[in-house]
Amino acid sequence: MSRKLSLILTLGVVAAMLLGALPGAAQERVKITWFVGLGTGTNEQQIEVQNRIVEEFNASQDKIELVINIAASNQTAPDILSTLIASGDAPDIVGPVGFSGSNAFAGQWLDLAPLIEATGYDLGQFPENLVESYRSLDGEQLLGLPFAVFPGVLYYNVGLFDEAGLNYPPTEAGVPYVMPDGTEVPWDYNTVVEIGKILTVDSNGYDATMPEFDPTKTIQFGFIHQWDTLRSDFHTFGANYVVDAEGKVHIWDNWREEARWLWDAVWVHHIHPSDSWISSDLLLGNAFNSGNVAMARSMLWYTCCLSDAPAWDLAVQPAYNGTIYAPIDMDTFRIHKDTKHPEEAFTVLTYLLGDAALELLTVYGGYPARPELQDAAIQAKAEAYPSVQNWDVVARSIEYAPVPHHEEWYPNFNKGQTRFQDFLTLLRSDGGGEIDLEAELDRLEADLQAIVDEVQ
Amino acid sequence: MTEQVATLGESASVKRTRRTRTLEQQQRLWGWIFLSPWLIGFLVFTLFPMAASLYLSFTDFTIGQPPNWVGLKNWENLFKDPVTYNSLRVTFRFAIIMLPVAILVPLGLASLLNSKYLAGKRVFRALFYMPYIIPAISGIFIWQSFLNGQTGLLNRLLRLAGIADPPDWLFSPTWIHPAMVLIGLWGVGNAMLTMLAGMQGVPTEYYEAATVDGAGPLMRFRHITLPMISPVILYNLVLTVIGLMQYFVVPWVLSNTTRSNPETNFINLHLYREGFQFFHMGYASALAWFLFIIGLILTLIVLYSSRRWVYYSSGE
Numbered sequence: 001m002s003r004k005l006s007l008i009l010t011l012g013v014v015a016a017m018l019l020g021a022l023p024g025a026a027q028e029r030v031k032i033t034w035f036v037g038l039g040t041g042t043n044e045q046q047i048e049v050q051n052r053i054v055e056e057f058n059a060s061q062d063k064i065e066l067v068i069n070i071a072a073s074n075q076t077a078p079d080i081l082s083t084l085i086a087s088g089d090a091p092d093i094v095g096p097v098g099f100s101g102s103n104a105f106a107g108q109w110l111d112l113a114p115l116i117e118a119t120g121y122d123l124g125q126f127p128e129n130l131v132e133s134y135r136s137l138d139g140e141q142l143l144g145l146p147f148a149v150f151p152g153v154l155y156y157n158v159g160l161f162d163e164a165g166l167n168y169p170p171t172e173a174g175v176p177y178v179m180p181d182g183t184e185v186p187w188d189y190n191t192v193v194e195i196g197k198i199l200t201v202d203s204n205g206y207d208a209t210m211p212e213f214d215p216t217k218t219i220q221f222g223f224i225h226q227w228d229t230l231r232s233d234f235h236t237f238g239a240n241y242v243v244d245a246e247g248k249v250h251i252w253d254n255w256r257e258e259a260r261w262l263w264d265a266v267w268v269h270h271i272h273p274s275d276s277w278i279s280s281d282l283l284l285g286n287a288f289n290s291g292n293v294a295m296a297r298s299m300l301w302y303t304c305c306l307s308d309a310p311a312w313d314l315a316v317q318p319a320y321n322g323t324i325y326a327p328i329d330m331d332t333f334r335i336h337k338d339t340k341h342p343e344e345a346f347t348v349l350t351y352l353l354g355d356a357a358l359e360l361l362t363v364y365g366g367y368p369a370r371p372e373l374q375d376a377a378i379q380a381k382a383e384a385y386p387s388v389q390n391w392d393v394v395a396r397s398i399e400y401a402p403v404p405h406h407e408e409w410y411p412n413f414n415k416g417q418t419r420f421q422d423f424l425t426l427l428r429s430d431g432g433g434e435i436d437l438e439a440e441l442d443r444l445e446a447d448l449q450a451i452v453d454e455v456q
Numbered sequence: 457m458t459e460q461v462a463t464l465g466e467s468a469s470v471k472r473t474r475r476t477r478t479l480e481q482q483q484r485l486w487g488w489i490f491l492s493p494w495l496i497g498f499l500v501f502t503l504f505p506m507a508a509s510l511y512l513s514f515t516d517f518t519i520g521q522p523p524n525w526v527g528l529k530n531w532e533n534l535f536k537d538p539v540t541y542n543s544l545r546v547t548f549r550f551a552i553i554m555l556p557v558a559i560l561v562p563l564g565l566a567s568l569l570n571s572k573y574l575a576g577k578r579v580f581r582a583l584f585y586m587p588y589i590i591p592a593i594s595g596i597f598i599w600q601s602f603l604n605g606q607t608g609l610l611n612r613l614l615r616l617a618g619i620a621d622p623p624d625w626l627f628s629p630t631w632i633h634p635a636m637v638l639i640g641l642w643g644v645g646n647a648m649l650t651m652l653a654g655m656q657g658v659p660t661e662y663y664e665a666a667t668v669d670g671a672g673p674l675m676r677f678r679h680i681t682l683p684m685i686s687p688v689i690l691y692n693l694v695l696t697v698i699g700l701m702q703y704f705v706v707p708w709v710l711s712n713t714t715r716s717n718p719e720t721n722f723i724n725l726h727l728y729r730e731g732f733q734f735f736h737m738g739y740a741s742a743l744a745w746f747l748f749i750i751g752l753i754l755t756l757i758v759l760y761s762s763r764r765w766v767y768y769s770s771g772e
Contacts, residue, residue: 079732085520086737104733108520216606216621276627279600281607338520414734422718430605430624430631447538454533 029065030344034352035081035091037071038101039331040304040364049363053356057348064344078104085336092345093352095333096148096364099407100229102334104414110335111141115346130369133330133405144332147353148366150299151397152236152326154315155306158387160220160294164198164207169295169315171390173324173400188319189236189261192295196222196271199294208270215270222271224278224287225262226296229417230424232327232406234258236297237320239327239402242448243410247456249449251441254320259427259441267433275428288312299329300394303381304365311387316397328401331366367394412455419447513741523738530742540743543726546719550633551700557637558696559689562647567677569648570655581652588645596709599639600626626710629719636720639706647692654685683767690762694755701751704728723747 047070054068071077084090123131126146134144154169161168167178176184177191185191199222200208225233237258243249265272279285288296291310297317317326333352335345361368362380378391410416423444426432513530515523534540565584569577602609605624614622625635662680707720731740
C-alpha cells in the first residue's frame with residue numbers, strides 16, 4: 001500500500017470518528033440500564049418475563065433504549081452493584097428491591113419529588129401511607145414509589161391441623177380461636193404456644209404437651225418464623241425505632257419480651273425448630289414447605305417457594321397484647337442518584353410501575369400497591385394455589401403492618417443488621433438454651449450502640 | 457598493507473562485538489516479552505491494587521463517595537474494634553487446632569503410603585488426593601449434610617455407638633472449629649503428595665545403614681525421614697500459616713447457609729464484610745494491610761525458626 005493511500009485512509013477514519021462524536025450526528029437513543037438482583041428477579045421464569053418487558057418497551061420507544069443487567073443471584077448482586085457504583089458505572093434503575101436492600105445502599109438513590117412535580121405524575125393512584133413510607137427520615141425527599149407489597153400473614157398446614165383435630169386459625173383480627181374443648185381464647189402468641197405444643201410431635205407419637213415427649217426425636221414442629229430476621233420477629237410484638245432522635249440505641253421492652261417468647265418456643269416448649277433442625281434433612285432449609293411444620297409466620301413473598309402440596313391456607317398473624325403487628329415487606333425500583341438521564345430513567349420507572357406492573361408483580365409473587373391491580377393479582381395467585389381459600393387475608397393484613405418498618409434505616413445499617421442476626425443465631429443455635437437471655441440482650445444493645453457510634 | 461590488515465581486523469572485531477551486543481539485546485528483549493504477560497498481570501492486578509489499598513487505608517472511602525484523607529483513623533479504629541479482636545481470637549483458636557493437624561495428618565498418610573508393606577498404594581494415593589480436586593463449595597455442602605446435628609450421618613453413627621447427645625457440630629460455638637478441622641482434612645491431599653515425594657527422595661542407603669546399626673522403624677523415621685523431608689515440611693508449614701490467615705471459603709459458605717455465627721467470623725471474613733457488605737472500604741483496606749503484616753511476621757518467625765530444625769542435604 002502506498003504511503004499516500006495510507007494517509008488518505010487514516011484521515012478518512014479520523015474524520016468518520018469525529019463526525020460520529022458530534023452531538024446529534026447520529027440518532028442514537030438514550031441508554032437506560034436496569035439492574036436486577038438485589039431482591040427477587042433472578043429465577044428463570046422471572047428473567048424471561050423481564051426480558052420480554054424490556055423488548056416491549058424498546059419496541060414502543062424511539063428515544064430510550066432499555067438495557068437489563070440481571071445478577072446471577074441475590075447473593076452476588078450486592079457485590080456486583082457496589083462494584084458498578086464504585087467504578088462510576090452505576091445502573092440508572094435498580095430493582096425490585098426491598099427496604100433492607102435499599103438501605104444497604106443508603107445515600108445512593110435519587111429524590112423523585114422534582115421529577116414527579118415536573119411531569120405531573122399522579123401519586124393519588126397509590127395509598128398515601130405507602131407513598132409516605134418511601135420518604136427520607138427528614139421527610140424532604142421521596143426516594144421511591146410503591147410497587148409491590150408483601151403483607152405479613154400466617155401460613156398453616158391444613159392436613160396437620162385436621163390430623164390434630166384442631167380448628168384453623170382466624171382470618172380476621174379480633175376473632176377468637178376456638179380450642180378443641182370449645183373454649184374461645186384470644187388469637188395471640190400464647191395461643192400459638194398452646195396449639196403449637198399439640199402440633200409438635202416426636203417419632204414415638206407423643207406431642208409436646210405430654211411428659212413422654214422427646215425433643216431430640218421431633219418429627220413435626222408447631223410453629224416457625226419462616227426465613228426471618230430478628231428485627232421482623234421483634235416487630236411482631238410492636239414496632240419501634242432502633243435508634244432514637246438523640247442517637248441512643250434501644251432494645252425495647254416488648255422486643256425483649258418477643259426474644260423471651262422465641263427462646264421459650266425453641267428451648268422450653270420445643271414448638272419452634274432450632275437452626276440445626278431448620279437445616280436438617282427433616283426440614284430441608286425450607287421448613288414449612290417440608291410439610292413438617294404446622295404454622296409459619298412470613299410475608300406474602302414466601303409463596304415464591306411453596307408448592308401446592310401439602311395443602312396450606314392463610315390466616316392472620318397472632319396478636320400481642322390485643323393488637324396484630326404483622327411486619328410487611330415492600331419492593332420497588334429505585335433510580336440511582338448519579339444517573340445521567342433522570343428524565344428518561346423516570347420514564348422507564350413509571351413504565352415498570354404502570355403498564356408492566358401486573359405482569360412483573362405476578363412473576364415476582366408481589367401484591368400490587370395500586371388497588372386497581374389487586375383483584376387481578378389475587379386471581380393469578382388463586383390459580384397457582386387452588387388449595388388456598390383465604391386470600392382475603394392478604395388485603396386485610398396490610399392494615400396490620402406496624403410502623404416504623406422493621407427494616408427502617410439507622411446509621412451503620414449493614415453492620416448493625418449483621419449484629420442483630422448474630423443474636424438470632426446465638427438464640428437458636430446449639431447452646432442457645434443455656435444463654436443468659438437478658439445479659440445477651442444488654443450486650444446486643446451495647447454492641448449496636450458502638451456500631452452506630454462508629455459513624456456518628 | 458599492515459595498517460590495512462590491522463584496520464580490517466579492528467573493524468571485524470567491532471562488528472563481532474556489535475553483533476554480540478545485538479544478540480544479547482535481542483535475547484533480553486525476548487526475555488522481557490515472554491515475561492511481560494506475568495509482569496503486566498502482577499503490576500495491574502497485584503502491585504497497583506496493593507498500593508491503592510495502602511492509600512485507601514488512610515481514607516474514609518466508601519462506595520459511591522470520593523475518598524477523603526483521614527490519616528490514621530482507620531488504624532486507630534482497628535485496634536479499638538471488638539470485632540477485630542474477636543475475629544483474631546477465632547482465627548488463632550482455629551489455627552492452634554488446625555496447624556498441627558494440617559502437618560501431622562498428611563505426614564502420617566505419606567508415611568503409610570510410603571510403606572513397603574502397603575498393598576494398592578496407587579489406589580490409596582488416588583483416594584487420599586481425590587477430595588483435593590473436588591470444588592470447595594460442593595465439598596462444604598456435603599460436609600454440612602454429614603455434620604448436621606439432628607439428621608447428619610456422623611451423629612447418627614455416634615448415636616449408634618452409644619453417644620446419646622452428640623455435638624451439634626455446625627451450630628455450637630465449641631464444636632464449630634473441630635467441625636471445620638474435619639472439613640479441612642479433606643484438603644490434605646496436596647500436602648500428602650509433596651511429603652510423599654520428599655520421602656521417596658530419601659536415599660535408601662541411609663535406611664540400610666541405620667538398620668545395620670540396629671535402628672528400629674521409629675528411630676529411622678525420627679532420625680532419617682524427618683530431617684530429610686524437613687524442607688518439604690517447612691514448605692507446607694509456611695503455606696498452611698498463610699492459608700490460615702486467608703481462611704475464608706469454608707466460614708463464608710457456612711455463615712451464608714447456616715446464618716452468621718460469631719465463631720465463624722475469621723479475620724479474612726471480617727475484612728470482606730467490612731469492605732463488601734458494610735462498604736467501609738477504607739477500614740477494610742487497613743484490615744487487609746494489618747492481616748498482611750500479621751501473615752508476614754508469622755512467616756518470618758517460621759522461616760527464622762527453620763534454621764534450627766530444617767536440614768538441607770545439599771548444604772543450604
